[in-house]
Amino acid sequence: MLEETQDTEEIIERVAALDIGKAEVVCCTRVHREGSPGRRMQEVVTYPTMTRSLLGMCDHLRCLGVTRVAMEATSDYWRPAFYLMEAAGFEVWLVNARDVKHLPGRPKTDKLDAVWLAKIAERHMIRPSFVPPREIRALRDLSRYRTDLVAACTSEKQRVEKLLEDAQIKVTAVATDIFGPSGRDMLAALIAGERDPKVLAQYGRRGLRAKLAELEEAFTGHFTDHHAFLLATMLGRIDAINTDIAAIDARIGEEVAPYADAIARLSEIPGISPIAAHVIIAEIGLDMTRFPTAAHLASWAKFAPGAKESAGKKEGRGTTGHGNSYLARVLGNCATAAGNTDTFLGERYRRIGRRRGKKKALVAVGRSLLVVIWHLLSTPDTRFHDLGSDYYDTRIDPDRRKRNHIRQLEALGFTVTLAPA
Numbered sequence: 534m535l536e537e538t539q540d541t542e543e544i545i546e547r548v549a550a551l552d553i554g555k556a557e558v559v560c561c562t563r564v565h566r567e568g569s570p571g572r573r574m575q576e577v578v579t580y581p582t583m584t585r586s587l588l589g590m591c592d593h594l595r596c597l598g599v600t601r602v603a604m605e606a607t608s609d610y611w612r613p614a615f616y617l618m619e620a621a622g623f624e625v626w627l628v629n630a631r632d633v634k635h636l637p638g639r640p641k642t643d644k645l646d647a648v649w650l651a652k653i654a655e656r657h658m659i660r661p662s663f664v665p666p667r668e669i670r671a672l673r674d675l676s677r678y679r680t681d682l683v684a685a686c687t688s689e690k691q692r693v694e695k696l697l698e699d700a701q702i703k704v705t706a707v708a709t710d711i712f713g714p715s716g717r718d719m720l721a722a723l724i725a726g727e728r729d730p731k732v733l734a735q736y737g738r739r740g741l742r743a744k745l746a747e748l749e750e751a752f753t754g755h756f757t758d759h760h761a762f763l764l765a766t767m768l769g770r771i772d773a774i775n776t777d778i779a780a781i782d783a784r785i786g787e788e789v790a791p792y793a794d795a796i797a798r799l800s801e802i803p804g805i806s807p808i809a810a811h812v813i814i815a816e817i818g819l820d821m822t823r824f825p826t827a828a829h830l831a832s833w834a835k836f837a838p839g840a841k842e843s844a845g846k847k848e849g850r851g852t853t854g855h856g857n858s859y860l861a862r863v864l865g866n867c868a869t870a871a872g873n874t875d876t877f878l879g880e881r882y883r884r885i886g887r888r889r890g891k892k893k894a895l896v897a898v899g900r901s902l903l904v905v906i907w908h909l910l911s912t913p914d915t916r917f918h919d920l921g922s923d924y925y926d927t928r929i930d931p932d933r934r935k936r937n938h939i940r941q942l943e944a945l946g947f948t949v950t951l952a953p954a
Contacts (some may be wrong), residue, residue, distance in 0.1 A: 550593050550651035552643045553602040553611050558582055560590055561647035562597055563655055575651075577644050587614055591621045599623065603654035605630050605646075606662060615664070616867035619822040626654065626661035632658060663833060665818045672788045676815040677859055679781045693720075693767050701754030707735075707747045712771070715741050723756055726764045785811055795819060798909050801917040802902065803878050804871030809863050816860040819910055834860055836900040861899075868898035877920035878902070885923065 559579050578593075580586045594602065602618050603626040604611055611627060618625045633650055653659055665673065690712060694705050702723075710718055718736040722903040727733060734748035741748065789796060789811055799810040817830065824830040831837045835856025872882035873881040878898055886894035909915055920928070939949045 545601055545655045545657075547599045547601075548651055548655040549597075549602045550647050550654055551602065551606045552613055552647040552650065553604055553614060554582070554643070555608075555610055556582055557643075558587070558590070558614060559643045559647040561651040562594065562599060563651045564597060564599075571767055575648070577647060579643075582610070582613065584613070584617070587617050591618055593625070594623070595621065601626060601654065603628055603650055603659065603661075605633060624657070625664075627664050628645070628654075628659045629662055629805070637708075663823060666820075668788075669815060669818045671784070673815040673907045674716075675781055675785050675788060676812045677784045679778060679785065680689075680780065680812070680859060680862070682774055682778050686771055686778070689767055689771050689774065693764065693771075696760060696767065696923060700756040700760045702756055703751040703754070703882060704748065707744055707751045708741060714738060717768075719752075720764060722767060724761045724768075726761070728756060781885055794913070795910060798913075798916065799906060802905055802909075803876040803919070804867040804869070805902070806867075807871075810861065810866050812863045813906060816857055816863075817906070817910075821907055821911040824907065826947070827904040830907045831900045831903045834864070834903060836861075836864070836896060836903055839850065864899040864902055865895050867902055868895045871902070875922050877922060877924050879927060880922040 547562075548566045549560055549562045552561075557579050558581075559577065562571050562576045562578075566574050572771060576597075578590075580590045581685070587665070601624045606627050606629060615625055615627060628650075633646075633653065639649070650659075664670075693711070704716070704719065710716060711720065711819060715736055715738045715759055719733055722733055722736060725795055730749040730752035733752040734745045747938075769946055792814055795814060796810040799813060800807050804927065805813070817824075817834075821830070824833065828837065866880075868882060871878040871893055872886070872894070873879065879899060881901060882894045882898045885897050907916065909917060942949050
């Protein structure tokens with residue numbers, strides 16, 4: 534039975550496509566030919582990627598009546614052209630390079646790539662990537678830089694631990710955090726030239742006072758002036774990075790002030806802290822019309838299994854693919870935090886973790902978080918409501934649970950015979 538589809542055969546009358554490099558951009562413009570229906574006129578011009586040249590290209594495309602400009606996401610070289618054309622009022626599409634990849638048998642040059650991109654763009658054969666508005670892009674730059682600074686700080690702390698191991702100082706085996714007040718005092722004393730284990734152990738505070746003997750044993754090593762120089766340099770970098778993180782946090786606080794209500798509602802979700810809410814808004818924005826349903830958001834974030842089937846058999850390992858790494862990282866952390874709570878998401882994490890492992894549980898709970906986030910941002914008046922950790926025990930039909938259990942036993946080769954009621 535034939536069914537009507539949502540596809541259209543409309544061809545954009547005036548379209549341009551850009552093949553972007555570091556120094557040059559090749560622009561292919563295709564417009565309809567007056568008086569000749571179905572015929573097209575084409576122009577391919579190469580421009581430098583300097584701002585004045587790009588502005589001149591915008592003026593030329595505006596004179597030709599171009600309405601849509603498509604460009605391939607090449608490294609970060611696409612940003613200047615995209616931002617200028619967006620400001621000039623064009624409908625700009627940033628497309629994934631995978632969707633317009635080189636086909637076997639077709640010659641490949643910059644000009645031919647621009648022509649090919651223009652042809653498939655005018656026929657709606659590609660999809661635009663998600664590029665957030667300017668305000669969200671600014672917040673995204675800040676949040677991503679903060680994430681990178683935290684990673685750099687963590688790497689520097691790991692170097693400190695390696696340095697202490699090299700000097701046979703085993704304080705990390707006794708103290709949980711050597712970068713707390715006690716640990717920093719001990720490290721400062723080492724840098725200042727103190728080598729007596731008994732004196733170094735006395736810098737321990739609170740819980741470490743009960744481990745003085747262990748601390749004395751841990752500080753018995755061969756810490757030299759060479760180690761002191763490196764340790765002072767590493768601690769200086771850690772302090773500088775922490776100062777930068779504090780400055781970034783202050784700036785993020787200013788940027789997210791208009792989104793305080795959305796952040797408060799997202800923070801009600803188990804596992805999502807205000808800092809995590811900042812990152813989530815920076816990565817997906819607030820306008821959920823870009824994602825028609827929650828499933829579209831989960832698919833874009835690669836928190837949904839990909840479809841790969843041939844001859845009736847599913848291929849691959851069932852992985853979700855590589856999506857937004859910054860969003861995936863924060864969702865994984867939120868899912869882990871939610872797994873430690875007495876909530877529906879926590880129980881979901883534990884149930885799936887027992888049966889299929891923690892990695893599967895992270896993806897499943899991460900997808901559930903995205904569904905909740907989509908609904909909260911789509912309808913600003915809604916509030917989060919937890920289903921409760923007893924949801925699976927009290928709200929699922931017992932007969933359905935019994936049928937699922939029978940199917941699992943039969944899949945293992947058992948024969949199940951139900952006694953008459």
